Amino acid sequence: MSACSQHGAHAARLAGLRALLARRNLAGCLVPRSDEHLGEYVPPAAERLAWLSGFTGSAGLAVVLADRAVLFTDGRYMLQAAAETDPSLWERRHGQEEPPERWLAQAAPGARIGYDPMLISGSALARFASAGLEMVPFAAAGNAGPGAERNPIDLLWADRPAPPLAICRPHPLAFAGEESEAKRARLGAALAAGGEDAAVLSDPASINWLLNIRGRDLAFTPVALGFALLFSDGRLSLFMAEEKVPPETLAWLGPAVTVAPPSALGNALAALSGRRVRVDPAGTAVWFADTLTASGAAVSAGPDPCRLPKACKNETEQAGARAAQLRDAAALVRFLAWFAEAGGSGKETECSAAARLLAFRRALSGFAGESFPAISAAGEHGAIIHYRASPASNRPIRANEVYLIDSGAQFPEGTTDVTRTVWTGPAEPAPELAERFTRVLAGHIALATLRFPEGTTGPALDALARRPLWDRGLDYDHGTGHGVGSFLSVHEGPAGISRHAEAVPLEAGMILSDEPGFYLPGAYGIRLENLLLVQPTEKNPADGPSGKPFLRFETLTLAPFARRLIRPELLSPAALAWLDAYHTRVRNTVGAALSAPERTWLETETVPFL
């Protein structure tokens, strides 16, 4: 019943939006999931797409026309989009296989399409414009215009939550590893070397990394939301609600950082007239470049200058990542030991199991929250790649089924993200299921054991993790790995191990996930995820000559892979040797934090195969 009334509300919202579009003489509009920081996680005040459509996934774009409304998302979210949106209102399409601009150019050639310039990047907007559409901003460059020009959703959304105003605090040097002043001097000098006077920073993760601050504006990413201008002399203007910045933080920021409210941003950009300012065309809302250009500044298209340095963790952050992983591993292994008994009992549900894991994590020192909403998925729910158990979807975990748990934690030392897939028993799993599990594991190990020359990009490695599945005509519809922040976002660019990731060379210090999977809709999902740290290799005399330095991965995550689902005869001797060594390492490092029964379970689970 509540689902019905929600669908009724969504029909009314869509009708309201269409009425406003018609009044503005627009054939349609874009409603992206992103907020003005174009990030993956957004505060409730920015959940416009969910308010309009019901879809709550972390990536999506709605295209609303007078007679059609289409929700574009990707392979991770196709099933979730179908479950959350009303088919009588919404078509759902795969935005990677069918880009929205291409669909829209065919459905409404040359049409007038409205967009909010604070919610779309210059690159994304250019794709729609290149497809021949007439793109009309809701508000002109500069400060927002009168009400009629505002984002129509904001006009319709009566009970829209207030923006978050959590306090922003120092991120001590013991975790950050480099003074903000040194970071700003380094990045400012690089701007100067490129003839740039300043750079727009619109990604809160970049600003929080650069200033060594953290906040609590988002549920899972410990950032304070804001904007910034970094100048080539290392000074920085921070645009953030002043009540979020207490005296302690102001002192920590130091005299070279000024703080002003976000409403001062338009004037600050206008003051850059005649200067050359870098704006990330893909990562920053197009409003910034438009406003700078309108003010007489020269816009220099280039990546967010924090993006690559932030991704390459320094020695302190690397040591922190290892410490965070070891601490987090105790919670996950205790959970897995508990689940081995309780999981198939029929008494637990997806929600109760997730709560149990969270309780184990809450007992960890320094635990600062989950790094994303845990995916606790039994049976067929595991095939919904980014499933989130809710009171409506929650179901008991039953005997003899597959259970997938993908979760992570935030610690000041670092961010974790780990997925394990287990079998509840007591019967033995079907050989076909175990074969598929083992092929996913073989792909995981293929990446974990890789050595590769400097200059290799993430997209070039994606197929290595897929091959064991490809050999049987199987695949998974998501990337193999994403970058992970250091007490920041669990999804961090620029590097990723995916055909859709940017082709940036992997560099020492980057942390990436390794998470191949296999999904059988309506039946089960398998995903096996560890985090890997890119490391230089030592020269091995047996390697012979090579002009290029090589890199390797250090596995950071410590948790056993489900023994009952492994068919060792399908793994190569080298892969089995890696697995045995990894399990030995898990035993030796995590064991000390466990109770005697937990340790016994871990020892049984990790008996060597060879």
Place this chain on the structure above:
Amino acid sequence: MSACSQHGAHAARLAGLRALLARRNLAGCLVPRSDEHLGEYVPPAAERLAWLSGFTGSAGLAVVLADRAVLFTDGRYMLQAAAETDPSLWERRHGQEEPPERWLAQAAPGARIGYDPMLISGSALARFASAGLEMVPFAAAGNAGPGAERNPIDLLWADRPAPPLAICRPHPLAFAGEESEAKRARLGAALAAGGEDAAVLSDPASINWLLNIRGRDLAFTPVALGFALLFSDGRLSLFMAEEKVPPETLAWLGPAVTVAPPSALGNALAALSGRRVRVDPAGTAVWFADTLTASGAAVSAGPDPCRLPKACKNETEQAGARAAQLRDAAALVRFLAWFAEAGGSGKETECSAAARLLAFRRALSGFAGESFPAISAAGEHGAIIHYRASPASNRPIRANEVYLIDSGAQFPEGTTDVTRTVWTGPAEPAPELAERFTRVLAGHIALATLRFPEGTTGPALDALARRPLWDRGLDYDHGTGHGVGSFLSVHEGPAGISRHAEAVPLEAGMILSDEPGFYLPGAYGIRLENLLLVQPTEKNPADGPSGKPFLRFETLTLAPFARRLIRPELLSPAALAWLDAYHTRVRNTVGAALSAPERTWLETETVPFL
């Protein structure tokens, strides 16, 4: 001595070029290897780069400044460039690791740099312009201007050869598989669907494929050089010296194809005023777009419309490829059998061995020449990736060394390209050498046995062939595979298996090489190359569900891999099974064309490992 006098000539040429540049108030100029078709193989009349620098490789770009001259090439040619050019005149750089525009922007920021608009693509020119250089065309758009505006090399090059004028002949339907009229109708309709009135075709391979004609203007690629305009109604204007088109060919072309001399091109483009014309920004000289724009036509940037359809061989071409490979295999296997006796005798040289292979090929019915200059490389010469034995470099092939032979043939049915690496004996090869050979073979087999989902691109597969080498810190500085034409160019786009290849999905009917290698400069080179044909897979019930169709590779090339260099214990059981099955296939298919002693050798060489 002759080398010295050549270097003296090159110094004088460089000085002459610099004098002309100074007179035109240019700080420098670009001298690309390409001709006005931007192809890989060029007639002697277009060998400007070789005339200026001495470098004869098939890919390169010279940047000449008043005080520095730099030759940019790639990993295949770095050693050759060093050997062929005078270090007192030329610096050599790796253009993929250090793009020429980036080097030039640092060496001469903002400088006035001359270029020939007939010899550079719009995309390449834009990279120089974006780097802040002032790019000055030698001749304005439209017909060539007066002498002072012409390419200075053409003014200096007194004994420049005449352009080729070979006769152009029909390529019968028994080989082409589809009528030109059908191809033109199909491609013209696609232009019309995209709102385009015409397309510029500047790649002779595209024109020869589209018109089902072949010529002899180039030494290794059986094309007639020319330009064309394809119209959306399927008509075509061919710009080709009229003496190259005899009545028989005119009749074959039919009434919808008009022939005019290349000098009529400027006026023909001017007549497109007001029309929308597709020009390939990466594959067509920028002169075309400039001339169209100056004439009031709308230039639509898009790929050469023949590129993808030409790459996807039809059933007739696929059958032809198999027939050509089988015929060619007889020559190569006879050569390898002969070499097993003669190679280590000390009586043969690189040139005599290549001549022997060519003699075996000349005996084949339908043989229409080599598809590229054969690489016959003993010992250390094998490490020069595109080595070509010349009278000056030729050396005896000695006992107990590595010999590499990379060669190919043109047949009306198809084009071949194959590389084998052998050991001359009589001693056993060093275990380390055999290990490296076996790792190259493992990489070759990893690709040959691959199944992959539709939509997968070539760059995504490159690492699969490198992994066995990467595992030991080894690599090779060239792509793993390139597309191959059908009685056309041995290097054909758009697909390739290389990090530098375009990210186009592989499609059924494409022919690609699979040629990993390993090179130890000063010692030896290993490369193992077969051609693979992309094929759909049959559905295997054991595969389980998968939303996507899968593709696989059919190995076309038939020749044994050198048994003495294989260490079977380093290959997986699956790889050994593939190798045994492949060798059995070689014995069963090629054996019939051999003499009894040759067949005996082949049988010994291909005894199963398992």
